């Protein structure tokens with residue numbers, strides 16, 4: 001295990017983490033919401049991608065689209081169920097409801113897709129090339145490229161233009177935003193649809209790296225939590241950097257210390273950072 | 289002339305406690321109506337209910353018409369889109385947005401023939417805002433925030449404007465300035481319902497005055513006639529004693 005190899009591995013992992021977390025970052029930054037069903041949307045979207053390819057015979061890019069659409073639908077259904085709680089900003093109830101949704105999704109996945117582990121093979125997994133002496137698959141490269149493009153686009157949308165301003169208004173004061181003529185309900189639906197779509201996109205790209213089971217998703221939700229908090233809650237740029245940092249840290253720790261304790265170590269880092277800098281690492285304001 | 293804004297049997301309750309009970313209230317085109325009353329009389333409850341808006345969770349019933357169209361069932365943003373605008377108590381602005389963004393965020397719906405103030409008019413009205421264009425609203429003084437809140441409301445091109453104590457926290461001279469500005473807007477055909485604690489200042493600019501007490505209209509009439517009304521005097525003294 002050489003250093004360069006672990007670094008490259010960490011960069012790929014980091015972009016995967018950032019992509020997995022970005023939905024929750026926006027959810028928290030714009031709507032002040034949490035979604036503990038996040039990991040199960042990831043799981044379900046991974047299955048949907050696999051099923052679209054393996055059962056329906058769809059090309060992989062189309063399967064990604066199907067998974068993203070499924071993510072949007074799940075997000076909209078969740079928000080529809082929680083709309084009253086959202087307006088009341090009743091975070092404890094929202095936490096419990098989203099946890100419940102997560103369990104239901106696991107149940108549904110078990111019924112529909114069965115208990116066997118599945119492997120999603122994409123045309124990109126077969127293509128390998130050499131970078132600085134180590135091998136990288138086209139799938140890994142796709143994760144990095146898509147994550148960078150996705151973050152750039154999101155950053156531009158939220159930084160400039162009226163959509164970002166609307167998001168910042170709703171983030172700061174949803175009641176006041178109504179007086180400015182904003183349909184806050186629609187913003188909440190849009191944000192949850194984005195959350196579902198983003199984590200589904202992440203799943204469609206990242207899930208081919210590991211076997212797909214109905215009980216995956218827990219690690220993803222933990223990683224998301226660490227990235228969102230380390231990145232400074234609601235910060236898009238912060239989430240990217242935190243995801244990347246966590247990925248590199250996990251790869252190096254896993255490669256040179258012990259892979260078994262990598263997640264534990266990540267949490268240790270989180271706790272240390274929170275104790276030293278309670279607002280996270282990012283300097284940015286919420287929703288940025 | 290048929291009223292721009294009209295409420296009938298407007299009742300608002302907070303958790304079973306009736307806070308407002310107004311059988312009828314109307315605002316004519318180009319009219320400035322002042323709403324006065326002691327603390328807790330229901331002034332904010334009234335203007336908020338007209339927009340269907342609240343920071344709390346009141347239950348509101350009754351009919352509200354804007355230009356003859358029933359709007360009582362619409363959510364706040366839809367009422368705003370139809371031309372009813374509220375500047376809530378405490379001149380609410382978006383602290384994390386710049387003055388420019390606060391203003392840009394408010395725009396009359398495209399295709400409406402309502403008169404919205406353009407940027408030049410806003411800066412002519414409030415020159416201070418132009419100087420502070422790129423500051424965050426959190427860096428403004430209380431008075432400047434009030435100006436920004438009013439300016440934002442005007443950008444929305446209101447048919448009727450609800451102002452909840454726009455002069456609160458302002459220096460006496462600024463109070464007169466703000467009320468004078470409101471009067472000028474009304475003279476340009478805007479209809480305004482103005483909540484004002486300062487009865488003496490309000491009576492100088494309003495066409496009609498409505499006195500609220502415990503959620504009910506205790507007295508109402510033309511400003512000139514209300515000037516010597518003993519009930520207004522009592523409210524006025526009550527205010528002075530407070």
Ligand SMILES: Nc1ncnc2c1ncn2[C@@H]1O[C@H](COP(=O)(O)OP(=O)(O)OP(=O)(O)O)[C@@H](O)[C@H]1O
Nearest residue numbers: 302307326327328329330331332333334343344345
């Ligand atoms: N969110 C709320 N929850 C419960 N009761 C409320 C709420 N807001 C107002 N009230 C009650 O409704 C009544 C009217 O309050 P309101 O704020 O309308 O008075 P006001 O005339 O605007 O007073 P002020 O001059 O102090 O602004 C008061 O008795 C108040 O306690």
Ligand SMILES: [Mg+2]
Nearest residue numbers: 331332333377
């Ligand atoms: Mg009030």
